[in-house]
Amino acid sequence: MFSSFSLLFFFVLLFSTTITQPYKATDVFFVDCGSSDPFNSSSDNKWGGDEHSRFVPSNARSISFSSTPDYLDASVARTPFSTARVFKRSSFTYTFPVSQGPKFLRLHFYPATYSNLIPEKSFFSVSSNGYSLLTNFSAFLAASFLTNSPFNARLGGPQVYTFVKEFLIYVKDTQILNVTFTPSHKSFAFINGIEIVSMPENLYFNKAKIPKPVGMVNGPVIDNNIALENMYRLNMGGPQIYGNIDTEIMYRSWYQDNDYLYGNATGVTPYYLNPIMYTIETPNYTAPELVYRTQRSMGKKPESWIFWIFPVDVGFYYMLRLHFCNIIPQYKKSGQTLFKIFFNTQEIEEEADLFYWTQGTGYPVYRDYVVFVDDLDGSQSKHYFRLSLHPNTKSEAYLDAFLNGLEVFKLSMDRSLASPNPELISTNTPTVKTNKKKTKLVAIISGIGGALVLLSLLVLVVFWQRRRVKHLGSIDSTLPLDRCRRFSLREVKAATDEFNDDFVIGNGGFGKVYRGYMDRATTIVAIKRLNSSSTQGFQEFITEIGLLSRLRHVQLVSLIGYCDDEGEMILVYDYMAHGTLREHLYKTNKPPLSWRRRLDICIGAAKGLHYLHTGAKRAIIHRDIKSTNILLDENWVAKVSDFGLSKLGPRDQGQDHVSTLVKGSIGYVDPQYYRSKQLTDRSDVYSFGVVLLEVLCARPVRVLGLPKEQVSLAAWGKFCYLKGTLHEIIDPELSGVIAPECLRQFGMLAVSCLNDESSERPGMDEVVWGLEFALELQELADKTIVEAANTIADDTVIGSIPLRDTTTSISSGYEEVKSE
Ligand SMILES: *[C@@H]1O[C@H](CO)[C@@H](O)[C@H](O)[C@H]1NC(C)=O
Ligand SMILES: *[C@@H]1O[C@H](CO)[C@@H](O)[C@H](O)[C@H]1NC(C)=O
Ligand SMILES: *[C@@H]1O[C@H](CO)[C@@H](O)[C@H](O)[C@H]1NC(C)=O
Ligand SMILES: *[C@@H]1O[C@H](CO)[C@@H](O)[C@H](O)[C@H]1NC(C)=O
Ligand SMILES: *[C@@H]1O[C@H](CO)[C@@H](O)[C@H](O)[C@H]1NC(C)=O
Ligand SMILES: *[C@@H]1O[C@H](CO)[C@@H](O)[C@H](O)[C@H]1NC(C)=O
Numbered sequence: 001m002f003s004s005f006s007l008l009f010f011f012v013l014l015f016s017t018t019i020t021q022p023y024k025a026t027d028v029f030f031v032d033c034g035s036s037d038p039f040n041s042s043s044d045n046k047w048g049g050d051e052h053s054r055f056v057p058s059n060a061r062s063i064s065f066s067s068t069p070d071y072l073d074a075s076v077a078r079t080p081f082s083t084a085r086v087f088k089r090s091s092f093t094y095t096f097p098v099s100q101g102p103k104f105l106r107l108h109f110y111p112a113t114y115s116n117l118i119p120e121k122s123f124f125s126v127s128s129n130g131y132s133l134l135t136n137f138s139a140f141l142a143a144s145f146l147t148n149s150p151f152n153a154r155l156g157g158p159q160v161y162t163f164v165k166e167f168l169i170y171v172k173d174t175q176i177l178n179v180t181f182t183p184s185h186k187s188f189a190f191i192n193g194i195e196i197v198s199m200p201e202n203l204y205f206n207k208a209k210i211p212k213p214v215g216m217v218n219g220p221v222i223d224n225n226i227a228l229e230n231m232y233r234l235n236m237g238g239p240q241i242y243g244n245i246d247t248e249i250m251y252r253s254w255y256q257d258n259d260y261l262y263g264n265a266t267g268v269t270p271y272y273l274n275p276i277m278y279t280i281e282t283p284n285y286t287a288p289e290l291v292y293r294t295q296r297s298m299g300k301k302p303e304s305w306i307f308w309i310f311p312v313d314v315g316f317y318y319m320l321r322l323h324f325c326n327i328i329p330q331y332k333k334s335g336q337t338l339f340k341i342f343f344n345t346q347e348i349e350e351e352a353d354l355f356y357w358t359q360g361t362g363y364p365v366y367r368d369y370v371v372f373v374d375d376l377d378g379s380q381s382k383h384y385f386r387l388s389l390h391p392n393t394k395s396e397a398y399l400d401a402f403l404n405g406l407e408v409f410k411l412s413m414d415r416s417l418a419s420p421n422p423e424l425i426s427t428n429t430p431t432v433k434t435n436k437k438k439t440k441l442v443a444i445i446s447g448i449g450g451a452l453v454l455l456s457l458l459v460l461v462v463f464w465q466r467r468r469v470k471h472l473g474s475i476d477s478t479l480p481l482d483r484c485r486r487f488s489l490r491e492v493k494a495a496t497d498e499f500n501d502d503f504v505i506g507n508g509g510f511g512k513v514y515r516g517y518m519d520r521a522t523t524i525v526a527i528k529r530l531n532s533s534s535t536q537g538f539q540e541f542i543t544e545i546g547l548l549s550r551l552r553h554v555q556l557v558s559l560i561g562y563c564d565d566e567g568e569m570i571l572v573y574d575y576m577a578h579g580t581l582r583e584h585l586y587k588t589n590k591p592p593l594s595w596r597r598r599l600d601i602c603i604g605a606a607k608g609l610h611y612l613h614t615g616a617k618r619a620i621i622h623r624d625i626k627s628t629n630i631l632l633d634e635n636w637v638a639k640v641s642d643f644g645l646s647k648l649g650p651r652d653q654g655q656d657h658v659s660t661l662v663k664g665s666i667g668y669v670d671p672q673y674y675r676s677k678q679l680t681d682r683s684d685v686y687s688f689g690v691v692l693l694e695v696l697c698a699r700p701v702r703v704l705g706l707p708k709e710q711v712s713l714a715a716w717g718k719f720c721y722l723k724g725t726l727h728e729i730i731d732p733e734l735s736g737v738i739a740p741e742c743l744r745q746f747g748m749l750a751v752s753c754l755n756d757e758s759s760e761r762p763g764m765d766e767v768v769w770g771l772e773f774a775l776e777l778q779e780l781a782d783k784t785i786v787e788a789a790n791t792i793a794d795d796t797v798i799g800s801i802p803l804r805d806t807t808t809s810i811s812s813g814y815e816e817v818k819s820e
Contacts, residue, residue: 023285025250027098029196031055034064034083046245047079047193055094062087065114080193081110081162086117087124087189091182096196098177102170102205102224104250105179108193110162111139117188124189125182125418129174131227133167135418136184145422149311162192164253167417168228168409170205197250200285204228204409211319211368214348219370220317220411228319229417232310232408234260237268238294247288254291254405257308261296263388264566265304269295269402272327277362291405292325292364298391302399305567307388308406313419314375314383316410323405325364326354331398332361338392339401343371344385351392354402364404370411381648382422384542423648424617484549485561485572491518492563492570496527505579515575525560526576530569541569547620547643555608557631557641576639578632581605581691585627585731586698592733597636598695599746599778603771604638605630609688610764612640613681621647621679625687626668626701627694647679667701667712672758682758688767689753693717696746698731714754721747739781745774 032047039048050056051064064085085092105128111119119140126134146160171177177196181189202209205222213219220226235241235254243251272293278284298304312318320343331337334356341349348369357365373383389401410417495516496503506513511531518525530541548559563570578584581601584593593601612620622629622640629642668690670683690701693713701713710716720726726747730738738746749770755761762770 023200023249023283025198026101027096027103027196027198029055029096029194030080031094031194031196032080032083033085033191033193035080045079049083050085050094050194055096057093057095062092063115080108084110084112084114084190084192086114087181087183089183089188091180092189093178093180094194096177096179098171098175098196099198100171100173100175101201102168102199102203103177104195104197104199104252105133105167105169105177106193106195106197106251107133107165107167107179107191108162108195109139109142109165109190110192111143111190112161114190117190121187122190123184123187125184126179126189127182128167128179128227129169129171129177130415131167131169131412132416132418133227133229134165135416136421137418138421139163139190141421141424144424164195166230166252168199168204168230170224170227172224195251199250200283203285209368211370212348214343214369214371215346216372222319222411227412227415227417228409229412230407230409231312231318232260232406234308234406235291235294236403236405237296238271238290241288241290247290249285254288257296257406260308260310261306262309262564262567263298263304263306264568265298265301266306267297267299269297269327272325272362274362276325276364277360279363282364282366286364286366287323287405291323293327295325295327295402295404297328297402298389298400300398300400302391302393305388305390306401306403307386307567309384309386310408311382311384312373312408313410314373314381315419316413316417317370317372319409319411320369320371320387321366321407321409322369322403323364323366323407324352324354324357324402325404326358326361327404328402329361331355336395336397337400338395340390340392341401342386342388342390343369346371351394352401366405381420484545484559487518487561487563487570487572489563489565489568489570492516492527492529492568492572495525499529516572518572524575524577526573528571528573530571541571543646544571544643547646551612551616551620553608553611553615554637555604555611555639557639573641574633574639576631576641577634578636580628581630581632581638581695582627584632585694586700592698592731595734595737595778596775599771599775601630601632601636601638602692602695603768603775605640605691606688606764606768606771608638608640609684610768612646613684613764618648619681621681622684622687623647623679624665624668625684625691626665627691630691667714670758671756680758681764682761685753685761685764685767686758688764689750689761690714692746692750692753696726696731696734696750697729698733717747718751718754721751739778741781742774742778745770745777749774 028046030047031050031053033050035047035049036051037047037049062085064083107126111122113119120138122140123136123138124134125132125136143160143163146163169177179194181191183189205224205226207221207223210221211219222228233252233254234257236257238256240256241247241252241254243253245251248254272295276284276289276292278286296306298306322341332355334353336355338351338353339349340347341352349367354365357367371385373385375383387406389403391399391401393399493499495518496514499512499514503514503516504512505515505526511529514527514529516525516527517523545559545562548556552558557576558574560572560574562572584590609622609625612622620643622643623646624642625640629640631639631641633639668687670686673679673683673686690713694701697713697717699713703711703713709719716729717726720729727735727740727743730743749762749767753761753767
């Protein structure tokens with residue numbers, strides 16, 4: 001029995017080596033939801049309406065609306081977007097009779113206003129054959145995310161109106177594929193189009209071919225019990241391939257990689273004209289020829305890298321499928337070009353060798369990896385992962401690296417693929433523009449079949465697309481992010497005299513901060529350059545651009561722009577002439593600040609923080625409030641800076657915290673947050689209370705070597721306030737200057753900010769008010785106080801006050817603990 005089995009196996013193998021098995025999808029449904037147009041096999045339009053169709057039970061209660069998206073160019077197919085089926089209140093199931101085996105299920109959405117139902121109000125769940133695909137899903141928020149994410153915006157991408165979600169489901173012997181839409185409470189669901197296409201048995205669901213686990217010992221096996229969602233499908237270095245039967249037998253769309261691409265050597269290999277040699281391991285349905293004919297490469301540049309950044313949902317396993325093809329004729333044997341592949345900082349291949357993998361030019365191959373994207377900080381939001389390529393210096397001939405295509409799939413966990421909706425990104429989006437170039441291309445490609453025309457078009461596309469990449473580096477590119485300018489590396493280098501150390505004004509865990517002169521030296525800026533070997537800074541870079549490009553407030557540092565040329569991550573800010581608040585308080589040779597100025601600075605910073613907490617739709621929690629993150633401009637206006645650790649507050653009105661890993665700086669971190677890992681806006685209030693004591697006492701927040709009770713400024717300040725001895729620990733510069741009533745008010749406010757119980761702490765609005773009151777008390781007292789005190793408090797004569805003798809200062813000799 002065994003031998004007959006192996007004989008059969010042998011026969012099958014032999015058979016399939018000689019004839020490449022063609023694949024023809026057995027189940028193909030294109031359902032134009034809400035439409036009553038019949039399916040018409042003799043027409044080019046593959047879509048047919050669901051009205052009265054066999055997929056919908058005749059007693060179904062649902063309403064269909066017609067809508068004509070006005071943005072669509074006449075040359076673009078309107079189906080399935082000109083109609084929708086809308087479900088109010090009850091759930092609704094489409095039932096498709098299909099054969100056993102894996103299927104693509106593609107859901108097409110156009111979040112438009114249907115009659116009086118606005119898309120912002122639509123939340124619903126979708127399930128299929130026992131898998132939860134989407135829960136409480138908002139197509140409106142999803143489209144807004146696609147439009148406003150930096151990955152679309154940085155290249156000035158078009159507004160996203162319609163999108164497709166692709167799921168891969170294995171239909172068992174029930175031979176039914178059910179798709180159920182359930183509106184959330186008091187909401188409605190809608191769907192514009194449903195596409196079902198079968199796929200070859202072992203293309204993605206292959207128990208025998210286990211993806212290489214990255215960062216874990218055993219990864220999940222992709223068998224019939226897992227459902228997948230396609231997150232990305234990219235044709236590296238090539239044009240978009242539309243899900244069209246002429247080019248793509250399973251109607252998959254392959255997008256350009258430009259939007260996700262970074263790095264300092266992002267070239268393309270010349271378009272490959274010879275046939276792609278499909279094999280048994282890589283049959284022709286794996287990916288279209290166009291994917292393998294085009295390739296990102298580095299153009300033999302040592303010490304360079306290419307990387308791509310992708311937003312994904314946290315808490316899931318992902319399968320990455322990397323497509324390669326050796327399309328460089330000069331590259332003739334193994335060992336000539338080796339390269340490394342990294343997922344984030346993890347090496348997934350050390351010696352990728354296309355020649356060794358494919359045994360010749362023109363043979364395609366793919367490699368599967370599985371990774372887990374952890375919810376590192378409990379935010380349940382998007383995570384940005386990075387796939388990067390570096391040449392391996394062991395290469396014998398060329399230092400280069402290549403990638404032809406990439407697919408990223410999310411794997412179901414406990415039969416669910418659902419993730420929370422993305423945040424609503426404030427939509428100052430410019431008015432709608434359709435990308436005419438793109439849309440015309442579809443029409444031409446689908447209209448004319450001729451290979452020659454297609455080829456010359458491709459040359460055009462590649463050219464156009466190259467121009468687009470080039471445009472990334474041009475000097476005066478328009479603001480890709482809302483009100484935020486993109487600088488070229490050349491400009492940044494010119495501004496800092498090639499990152500001359502003489503220009504360094506700060507240094508942190510992330511890298512250096514330089515002073516720079518922009519726009520023919522007319523504008524002074526601060527330039528923060530992320531050190532590429534600092535891995536933690538990357539997520540923070542993204543957070544900072546994301547937040548600061550949307551926030552504008554006189555009490556927040558303004559982001560002028562950024563530079564992401566050649567793999568650099570550089571942020572450009574307004575220059576703050578007077579530096580940090582800390583450097584005017586202690587361990588400094590700068591003149592001490594007057595009490596009046598200190599109060600103004602505290603009020604300003606408190607207003608900035610108040611704006612962060614309440615100015616946007618969802619609170620923003622800074623998480624790293626400290627005296628070095630409060631900057632002072634030339635007019636001594638305080639500005640809150642450094643939003644790298646900032647977090648969005650809770651989504652739910654009813655909830656007051658987000659759960660997250662504890663981050664921040666030692667001495668400033670809210671102890672309740674530290675214990676519970678639950679972050680609230682009152683955690684910033686605590687840190688701000690510490691800053692108030694720093695301003696008052698002019699000493700570091702933690703000084704080892706002092707008697708135990710004095711080590712922590714927060715604890716010591718509280719203790720002295722309660723004992724009534726606060727005046728004994730204040731900055732000697734201030735003694736005799738602060739009115740006792742003002743000190744009492746200020747001390748009380750600081751100590752209430754430091755309350756152990758976060759719910760007992762004031763909100764930032766109360767802090768602002770409390771500080772303003774302290775200022776009033778001071779002014780009132782000053783009116784009755786001698787001239788001399790007034791002179792010291794007068795800002796204009798501060799320069800003439802002798803420098804503080806640091807040996808007598810209370811902070812002398814203290815060693816501050818490094819908090820980073
Ligand atoms: C794949 O190969 C088969 C057999 O050689 C052929 O019939 C089919 O047209 C090819 N499909 C594509 C998309 O090239
Ligand atoms: C089907 O499409 C063809 C070609 O577009 C058209 O001539 C024919 O009238 C259509 N049939 C129906 C029933 O709509
Ligand atoms: C599909 O849905 C029908 C009706 O809700 C249900 O009876 C059937 O069990 C479902 N089939 C599968 C495979 O989920
Ligand atoms: C790419 O960046 C790295 C690190 O900054 C640098 O060493 C290398 O020379 C750069 N390569 C090119 C081609 O600019
Ligand atoms: C659904 O999502 C929205 C937006 O993300 C949220 O405001 C709402 O509370 C969620 N509803 C449920 C029931 O989870
Ligand atoms: C980047 O950081 C590494 C290690 O932290 C350090 O050795 C290197 O000098 C830094 N480079 C720059 C340009 O600051």
